[in-house]
Amino acid sequence: MAVEKAEALTGKDVVGIDRLSAGEIQLILETADELLEVARRPIKKVPTLRGYTVVNLFMEPSTRTRFSFEVAEKRLSADTLNFSSSSSSVTKGETLFDTARNLMAMAPDFIVIRHANSGAPHRLAEVIPASIINAGDGINEHPTQALLDAFTMRQRFDSLEGLKVVIAGDIRHSRVARSNAFLLDKMGAEVRFVAPASLLPREAEDLGVSTFVRLEPALEGADVVMMLRIQLERQSKMNFPSMREYFDFFALTPERLALAAEHAVVMHPGPMNRGVEIDSVVADGAQSVILEQVTNGVAIRMAILYLLAGGRSESPSDS
Amino acid sequence: MTADSSSQTRLLQVLDEAGMDRTIARMVAEIVERDGGDVMLVGIHTRGVPLAARLARAIEGTAGRKVALGRLDIALYRDDVGPWRPAHQQPVLKETVLPGPIDDRIVYLVDDVLFTGRTIRAALDSLVDYGRPRAVRLAVLVDRGHRELPIAADVVGRVLDTTATEDVQVRFAEVDGEDGVWIGREAGDGG
Amino acid sequence: MNRLLIRNGRVVDPSQGLDQGMDVLLEDGCVAAVGERLETPAETSVLDAVGLVVAPGFIDLHTHLREPGFEYKETIFTGCRAAVAGGFTAICCMPDTEPVNDDPAVTGFIRERAEQADLARVYPVGAISEGLEGAELAEIGEMAAAGAVAISDNHRPVSNALLMRRALEYARSFDLPVAVHEEDLDLSDGGSMHEGGVSTRIGLRGIPSSAEDVMVARDLLLAEFTGGRLHLCHLSTSTALDLVRVARRRGLAVSCEVAAHQFVLTDEDVAGANYDPNWKTNPPLRDAAEVESILQAIYDGTVDAIVSDHEPHHADDKELDFSDAPAGIVGLETAVPLALDRLVHGRVIGLMQLVRLMSTRPAEVFGLPGGSLREGAPADLTLLDLRVLRTVDPESFESSARNTPFAGMRLKGWPAATIVGGKIVWQGGRVGPR
Numbered sequence: 001m002a003v004e005k006a007e008a009l010t011g012k013d014v015v016g017i018d019r020l021s022a023g024e025i026q027l028i029l030e031t032a033d034e035l036l037e038v039a040r041r042p043i044k045k046v047p048t049l050r051g052y053t054v055v056n057l058f059m060e061p062s063t064r065t066r067f068s069f070e071v072a073e074k075r076l077s078a079d080t081l082n083f084s085s086s087s088s089s090v091t092k093g094e095t096l097f098d099t100a101r102n103l104m105a106m107a108p109d110f111i112v113i114r115h116a117n118s119g120a121p122h123r124l125a126e127v128i129p130a131s132i133i134n135a136g137d138g139i140n141e142h143p144t145q146a147l148l149d150a151f152t153m154r155q156r157f158d159s160l161e162g163l164k165v166v167i168a169g170d171i172r173h174s175r176v177a178r179s180n181a182f183l184l185d186k187m188g189a190e191v192r193f194v195a196p197a198s199l200l201p202r203e204a205e206d207l208g209v210s211t212f213v214r215l216e217p218a219l220e221g222a223d224v225v226m227m228l229r230i231q232l233e234r235q236s237k238m239n240f241p242s243m244r245e246y247f248d249f250f251a252l253t254p255e256r257l258a259l260a261a262e263h264a265v266v267m268h269p270g271p272m273n274r275g276v277e278i279d280s281v282v283a284d285g286a287q288s289v290i291l292e293q294v295t296n297g298v299a300i301r302m303a304i305l306y307l308l309a310g311g312r313s314e315s316p317s318d319s
Numbered sequence: 320m321t322a323d324s325s326s327q328t329r330l331l332q333v334l335d336e337a338g339m340d341r342t343i344a345r346m347v348a349e350i351v352e353r354d355g356g357d358v359m360l361v362g363i364h365t366r367g368v369p370l371a372a373r374l375a376r377a378i379e380g381t382a383g384r385k386v387a388l389g390r391l392d393i394a395l396y397r398d399d400v401g402p403w404r405p406a407h408q409q410p411v412l413k414e415t416v417l418p419g420p421i422d423d424r425i426v427y428l429v430d431d432v433l434f435t436g437r438t439i440r441a442a443l444d445s446l447v448d449y450g451r452p453r454a455v456r457l458a459v460l461v462d463r464g465h466r467e468l469p470i471a472a473d474v475v476g477r478v479l480d481t482t483a484t485e486d487v488q489v490r491f492a493e494v495d496g497e498d499g500v501w502i503g504r505e506a507g508d509g510g
Numbered sequence: 511m512n513r514l515l516i517r518n519g520r521v522v523d524p525s526q527g528l529d530q531g532m533d534v535l536l537e538d539g540c541v542a543a544v545g546e547r548l549e550t551p552a553e554t555s556v557l558d559a560v561g562l563v564v565a566p567g568f569i570d571l572h573t574h575l576r577e578p579g580f581e582y583k584e585t586i587f588t589g590c591r592a593a594v595a596g597g598f599t600a601i602c603c604m605p606d607t608e609p610v611n612d613d614p615a616v617t618g619f620i621r622e623r624a625e626q627a628d629l630a631r632v633y634p635v636g637a638i639s640e641g642l643e644g645a646e647l648a649e650i651g652e653m654a655a656a657g658a659v660a661i662s663d664n665h666r667p668v669s670n671a672l673l674m675r676r677a678l679e680y681a682r683s684f685d686l687p688v689a690v691h692e693e694d695l696d697l698s699d700g701g702s703m704h705e706g707g708v709s710t711r712i713g714l715r716g717i718p719s720s721a722e723d724v725m726v727a728r729d730l731l732l733a734e735f736t737g738g739r740l741h742l743c744h745l746s747t748s749t750a751l752d753l754v755r756v757a758r759r760r761g762l763a764v765s766c767e768v769a770a771h772q773f774v775l776t777d778e779d780v781a782g783a784n785y786d787p788n789w790k791t792n793p794p795l796r797d798a799a800e801v802e803s804i805l806q807a808i809y810d811g812t813v814d815a816i817v818s819d820h821e822p823h824h825a826d827d828k829e830l831d832f833s834d835a836p837a838g839i840v841g842l843e844t845a846v847p848l849a850l851d852r853l854v855h856g857r858v859i860g861l862m863q864l865v866r867l868m869s870t871r872p873a874e875v876f877g878l879p880g881g882s883l884r885e886g887a888p889a890d891l892t893l894l895d896l897r898v899l900r901t902v903d904p905e906s907f908e909s910s911a912r913n914t915p916f917a918g919m920r921l922k923g924w925p926a927a928t929i930v931g932g933k934i935v936w937q938g939g940r941v942g943p944r
Contacts, residue, residue: 007411008409018711018712027411030411030412031411031412033412033414034392034412034413034414034415035412037414037415038395041448041449042448042449042450043448043449045448046395046396046445046448047395047396047444048394048395048396048397076395095826095829095830096830096831097829115831117831117832117833117834118712118713118714118715118785118831118832118833119712119713119714119784119785119831119832119833120785120831122784122785123784123785123786123831126784137713138713138714138833139713139714139715140712140713140714141713175713178713201709201710202705202706202707202709202710202716202718203706203707203710204710206707206710206711207710207711306395306409306412307409309409
């Protein structure tokens, strides 16, 4: 079952993998293939989105994702405006919708939004005419991350179908895990969630995954091992007792990695907690593709901007 | 350009397979005469690519040396990305592969049909981002007139006198299964 | 003499086991006679109720009026308009106002405003704890004297078990029911919808059914232990309803209620709403299996009352993300048509049982006048038109608030007229007699 790519994206936004078809996902991946090449040129810029305005609305702290989006936007020659929560008026009590409406007065074509609440991009997409790209909403989705993860897997394995992917960490609060699960399931891969039950979502099987409460049994035959950051900021001691205990039983060490398939690759969305969820030896080892993920992130984000660009039936200045 | 056989379009063949072979041979001779065999040929997707490949093979036969061959996708440089384009109907990206640095080389852009000139303008913009060639020349199989930009070809296979609404179709066996050039006229189109 | 004769209606009165075409004569604020083809006395207004159901006035045990303090959401006046437009002749309002109704002055104020509105009867529910803070008992006796008919810390639970015990014990001196919102806040853990396959799928933190169940278990045991009168608000889980059955088998007199939206919507409806907080309620909309068990409990008599749980919010309040927005939807003007459409037309229960659930039993549970059309009963009546099919239109609500998930829903069976104290307070889509 090779997935046939769609001709175009159907919606005006990318708010989640949940709303993308397998064909649209394939289109994004193949478009990113071509855009990777822009990074290898002497002039790493194409004029495609010249005159387009992109607002990066990051209501949650993020360095790497925002940086990656900015590079992608600039390589396509778009103009970027950055709003972050510390500088925005949201701290003065303005709702997200009012912030977005004020931004719309500048007629941006795209709003890239990261927000602490699930569903914020989905609701914005309903009321704002700009194209909304979700850079992470609460514990819900992080679609561009899942796409770059899939792209990276495809580089190593050619096809996602039948791939055995282990995702380990604080799954319950991880939008990276969820978006990856949605995407890999649509593309025919087999996903295994690994976490103590206190970090697994209820009825996770509804997402098309199998669940394990220890890492070792899940690693058998795994082609990809994706470690998630154990989120200190979202963690309370009621979910697991200590970093030491987590490392002792759930971290990816060289011994545990050896249980996976010989050709297995190691992934991590970053930033890594070395010595907590992943051993430095593994993070820097031959099987790690963590740095490739970063490069691929720019190409994927360029692909999404490219595919969403174009006219709309009303120009953005109409309200 | 695609044929719409369901409408009342008459197709008139203006060049057959043998004719194409002769035309391409003549183009090869012009290129070699002008610049020798030391040129880089860059085919513009889609049908510039098989044309460039044929030219390259023929030049290699004549000049006895390998000719650098590349292909270019101009989608990222089009001037019609924007409010003029229907929403989210971006052209599918194809690959751009250059066989080596283009600095100080003679680069021939190769395309099947020269019409408004906008494709070539985009191709020039793209090339310039890769380096600074000594010269850029243009070789096309068919020049059908109706330029919208001041662009001219250096090597032309055939000049065709067309109206703006007529459709010119070039087919290559590698892509379409047969060789030839057709003009498509709507039934009721004058002359 | 102030007389109103309601003629040709189908009288449904569970207190007398009556379901029959009859006339009802109201005089000086009381039911004077119920019989077939009554003679019209002198100076009597006549209301022709042909094709309509004539029932004792519906009583809503659970409403939130936002006055004092949150008048921008709803006032006592607009709330009473909404009540009578929704077919209710009496409403019990929760104490989560500003200031909290933990003081006889506030209790008295609410009653006064309601009297000025002169529409529905308003029975205040006083706070269990001062300021709803869950630490110290409020002046329950004083509030009772000022007119409170029950006590509750709604919309908050009583987290401290000792306080709950003391409230159940203390309220016995005043024979007041203790009504409780059952939620273990620690187990809720910041959730905003039902925890299950749907919350996992759409990435919202969930509130597990156990958050309600553990508190229901606790309070049933405390009620047994103390002999207090426990009333469980807006139950939403099959386990909670089972625990009520078990407690009753053990001999406990406990009452419970269910809000109309709880047997109509499920967590799948939340998923279909694109994170719109008009689908955010507390308790959250549960899954289809739980909703099915609620319908079963309504059918088998486990549930005593159907309420509105009317929680008006201003549009600005709901224009927040799902996790941040306040929970709650308006209910006074949709509870009756939802019940008629889904329960009666939906063949879950008959009309007699419905009137019992919305009039007779609520009156009994809180010890209120009404719920009956016996001679001498208050002249509070709800007239229903079971045939009419209408679309829910929030713009036409009498309530100031519009936060409902039911906009555009077509429902069959609507209130036709509402009579309080022998006076027609709402009829034909308008406040006041036609």
